[in-house]
Amino acid sequence: MMTNHLEDRAPRKRALLLAITVVATTIATVRKWQRATATASALADLTADQLRDVGLPQPSRPELAVKAGLVTNLISMR
Secondary structure, eight states, X not given: OOOOHHHHHHHHHHHHHHHHXXXXXXXXXXXXXXXXXXXXXXXXXXXXXXXXXXXXXXXXXXXXXXXXTHHHHHHHTO
């Protein structure tokens, strides 16, 4: 049985297009990651005033809130 020229090339062409797509997607993903890393690094170097100037809130940090009398109550439980 004889195959024609186009039938022989179709799987190779699909494989090549898939490889090109995978490489292009990988490059785009790496570039996006690099931009995000550079942005995060630049923002980490800014002071609270500079962050407010560019319209970004100061990053939230954990806070310890102790109610008045809590230490007294804890000591009395001993």
